Amino acid sequence: MKMKKFAALFLALILVLTTFAACGGDNNSSTSSKTEESSKTEESSTGGDSSAEDGDTNTGDITWDTADLSWKKNTDPVTMTCYIDFDWYAYDTWGNDDVSQLITEETGVTLDVTKSSDLNQLQVLLAAGELPDLIFTTNQVTRFMDPDQCYPYDELINEYCPEFMKLIDPVELVNNTQDDGHFYTLRSHYSSASDFADPRWVPSPGDSGLYLRTDLLEDMGKEMPTSIEEFKEILDAAQEKYPDLATYMPHPTWANPLCEFYGFTSPTAISYEDDKAFIGLSDPGFKGWLQFMNSLVQDGLMSVEAYTYEPEQFFQIVRSGGVFSASYNTNLASDTNKNYYDANNIDAHLEPVVAALTHDGVDEYAPLDAATGWAYFFISKNCKTPDRAINFVEYLKSPYGDHLTQWGIEGKHYDLNEDGLLVRTDYYLDKVEAGEANTLGVGPWYFMASGLGEAVSVSSGTLAYPEYATSDINLLKFRKEHYVRQPALAFTTPAADTDEFIIRTKLIELWNNSQVGLYSAADFESAYNEFVANCEQIGISKLNDFYTEKFQGALKKYEDAGITF
Amino acid sequence: MATKVKKAPSGGWKRFKSQFTLQVFAWMGVAFLLVFCFVPMFGIIIAFKDYKLTQGILGFFTSDWVGLKWFSEFYHDLVFWPTIRNTISMSLLKLVFTFPVPIIFALAVNEVRISPVKRTVQTISYLPHFISWVVVSGMLFSFLNEQNGLLNQALLGMGVIDKPISFLSGPQYFLPIVVISDIWKEMGWWAIIFLAAITSVDLSMYEAAKVDGAGRLKQIWHITLPSIKGTIVIVLIMSIGNLFGGGISGSNFDQAYMLGNVANNSVSEILQTYTLKMGLSQGRFSYATAISLMQSIISLILVSSSNWVSNKLTGTGLF
Structure with missing residues (x-):
């Protein structure tokens, strides 16, 4: 009987101790063991044309090849x-x-x-x-x-x-x-x-890209579009001919490439014009793009359900050949064609749109890169x-x-x-x-x-x-030709927990919660006006003033340092 | 032959010593509650302070007092009324539709006379309780999605519809999906409590009722239901107390988080998901704590009032 009591008591103590032990964290996991010295391999120069090796960043006697660099x-x-x-x-x-x-x-x-x-x-x-x-x-x-x-x-x-x-x-x-x-x-x-x-430099493959199924384009006797209007006409024809496919499916979280044809990166990224900086929601092209997205939904060319998918669900549909057109980053075509369509004998082929699609005859394509x-x-x-x-x-x-x-x-x-x-x-x-x-x-x-x-x-x-990769590279090279680099934009981010930080997070939250409603609104004008009023109520003007002030300060900083772009 | 009953020792210490093993287990429970339920409540103070994430735990003490600033900000926030409306409507709908179902189901199962059938039905009905909402949401996606969901495929195949229905993105479908999936998942589990209560009903009452000519429905209405009234009331009070949490059934948060999306956000954003966004995603812990505290205060008022009403009407209550 005594043994039972002791056993119960011991069990209870163990439970209590493990409960409390679980509450405490051991964050001292970094160790600096000096027990043995590992062998050091000689640093080898691998060639290439990096600026450091060109001598751009070599100062005095110190170079990246110096024998006694601290890490060695x-x-x-x-x-x-x-x-x-x-x-x-x-x-x-x-x-x-x-x-x-x-x-x-x-x-x-x-x-x-x-x-x-x-x-x-x-x-x-x-x-x-x-x-x-x-x-x-x-x-x-x-x-x-x-x-x-x-x-x-x-x-x-x-x-x-x-x-x-x-x-x-x-x-x-x-x-x-x-x-x-x-x-x-x-x-x-x-x-x-x-x-x-x-010449080897191309933008990041994380940039966004718009894709069409060229096998189906050929079947319809159509060419790649050169304008937003042509893109929509093609989608209309595709929907009629291939009603079982998703006519246009955007990636649920990636920046929408169509924004760039209206002159801005995304609704929540920072844009600028002359010496004024502002959130994409205030960009002059925002409304036009939104209206176009709305027309896609109203005409049944895009389902807003795409925005409810997890990325894996998007890929599953694209990779099974279930789309006519899609958008994601710049290597969707090579990855999908090589690893899914051709590997699984699916008779389909994606190609990126390598063109600055105009809208109403205007070319506003100028991908923006903060370049920092x-x-x-x-x-x-x-x-x-x-x-x-x-x-x-x-x-x-x-x-x-x-x-x-x-x-x-x-x-x-x-x-x-x-x-x-x-x-x-x-x-x-x-x-x-x-x-x-x-x-x-x-x-x-x-x-x-x-x-x-x-x-x-x-x-x-x-x-x-x-x-497979050539089409991706062609898209990236095309983007490079149109790139606008503006490092000063990188200095506009508000510090954590400031008023502007809170306004920005609330605006992003508002956009995330409202975008699908705006895409699918039957009365676009009134939905858009309500959205704009909500942005104002949150303080979008105050945020844009802040962006502009920081942007101008950064421009001056670069000017003072004698750095031009 | 008279049995000698061991008398409990008088005196607090002696009595404690005689129950030592049991006391240890009881105190472990108390320690658990203290550590995980009461001590963290100290964090509530940051709802009244300008606490910043980078200040760490020390910031609880060192940050500036700001009074009701965060409560006021939330009240003036664009999402205030929509999230309150969504929280209440989701909670009430679940209470109204999911609370009676386990009782009706328990009564029905109790009437099944073939034991193996009864056991099989019970087992099958409570198994979904053990499936997480993450898995359930995945299943719902497979059944309901627009592109290749089973339901849409079936309806299209039968010619009932000519284009797929946006079950997952249509705000009008969110609440029905929440209620139906909740009933499917939790009905069998909660029926166990009511079935247990039914087994304690005195069988002689049924025999007497039969003699008096009462049929099965009359027996249920006049004997079974009044006999399990106490259990029903207690479960109801607990449900109302946890109304915003999801009542007796599935967690409101789990459902809103897993089934909510940018398309149905106008009806799926509830106080708890908004708290998560503001707290963990945006790092605004003070603001999130204030929102959560508001919800807790409303829940406390609800449980106290329902208990008071129940005491007055039925003489049964939690406290």
Whole structure:
């Protein structure tokens, strides 16, 4: 009997202790083990025409090839936690692929990776004071540009790797420096003016694209459209001939490419005209685009149900050949044609619209690029080894690190041809064909990647899969011809929790909640007027004044620094 | 032979010692409630403060007091009336339609005389309770979507409709889908409680009623239902107390979050989903706490009033 009591008591205590233990978090997961020194491989120059190697960013005797760069001085094993705030990311483990294994071998750095499963997760970690050592995100970034949350790069560089400062493109420093005089990251995928001028440079494949089924166009005896009006005529004809297909299906969350034909990027992105900046909802082209979308729904050419789908549901319909026209990013055609239509013998073929569709005879196509880069890589104050973190950044930022993370290992994954493009090796292609691309590690660890590095990788797709990738590249090259670069727009984002921040989040919320109603409103004018009144009530004018003030300030900053675009 | 009954020891400590093992388990429950239900309530204070996400837990104490600023902002927010309307209509519809169904179902199952059939029906009816709303929403997509949903395909095939119906994006279909899916998922589970109550009814009353010539329906009306009145009232009070949470059935939040979308947002955005958006998505914790607190206060008023009314009318109540 006594034994039973003891057993019950013991069980109870264990339960209580485990309950309380579960409440406490151990965020001290970053370790700086110095037990053994890993072998260091000589840095090899991989060629290519990056600006650093051209000498643009070499100052004095310091170059990326200097033997005693700080990251090379300490390659003891160290583990840092790393949070990747993208739920679509293909990788969530470090060390299972060629590239991450080589990085660990060369730098001693191992990442304990957590991939976001929910875009709200990072905000909770921030509030709980449990930020991982390294954070790769694009979400509510102004919260992390705070010396209480993250280390300013400039302070770490000055303390642990002063030579790094001399290797960074001065324009990039201006691009990333905040109002408090610090820079908390160097945004990935930045392209300098010389990068942009490089013939291999193309815009990001994340840009939006509009697609039509050319097999059905041919069947109907139609050509690709050159105007919005022609596009609609084609959709009308397609709906009549192929009533079982979704006539036009936009991706539920991706920026709609039709906006660009009306002169703006998206309803919630920032636009500008002369020295005034404003949210896309205030763009002069917004109403015209909205009216066109409304006409598509009213004429039965687009179902608003597409906006209720999860991205996987959109892909499932497109990949099964269930659409006549669709929109998404710029590699929808190559991916779908190669991996789904041809692989499954589906008699279908998608091609992008490579034209500036006019509306009412007006050409307003001018894709806007803030040209300051894409994602942010922060070093949180929880990081116990900030010296190793900033040295890791220095390694990744080097042309070698850039090529390694974006192109792979030279000789093993690729060779460069005389045009500076990547010729993929048999080893690489065999892995891809066998569905084992994840063992290569090419792409995911691009925390400090350059825009040119990505562009070369994308452009080289035509060498490996010319029959599929050429149409994508043609679209990207066409976009490049029309690109407008305006870095000052990157400085208009309001700081977290300010009035303007709240207005912006409320406007985005209003747009998300209202867009389908506006697309499907039988009385468009009255629905639109009500929407505009609601925007005013939230404070859209105040937000636009703020954008303009910040935009003009940024323009002056670039002017003072002698930087022109 | 008289059995000697062990008398409970007098005196608090002695009594406690004699119940020591049971007490440990009871206190574990109390500790659980304290840690997970009461201590976090301290966070309510940020509804009255200008708390910022980056301030961490310390910010609960150090941030500035702002009084009722967030309550006022929510009241003037464009979404205030729509979300209140949606929350109330969704909750009331679910209460009206889903509360009686398990009772009727329990009465019907109780009348089944073939035991294997009765057990099979019970098992099949409560199994959906264990399916998560995530899975249910996936099933509903497969059944109802416009492009290749089974229902649309069937209706088109039979010539009932000539173009697919937008069940998932039409705001007019949201509430019916919520109520029907909720009944399907939770009816069998809650019927178990009422079936348990029915088994405790004195069988001699049925025999007496039969002698008096009462048929099955009369027996249900005059014996079964009055006998389980207490259980019905208690479950009803609990439902009203948790009205905004979803009553006795499926969580309003789960349903609104999983079945709601940008197309039916005008009817699917409820207080809880809006709280999530403002809190976790936008990082406005103070504002989200204020919205959530408003909902809790209304729920407290509802449960107190329904308990009071029940005590007055039936003499039965929770407290």
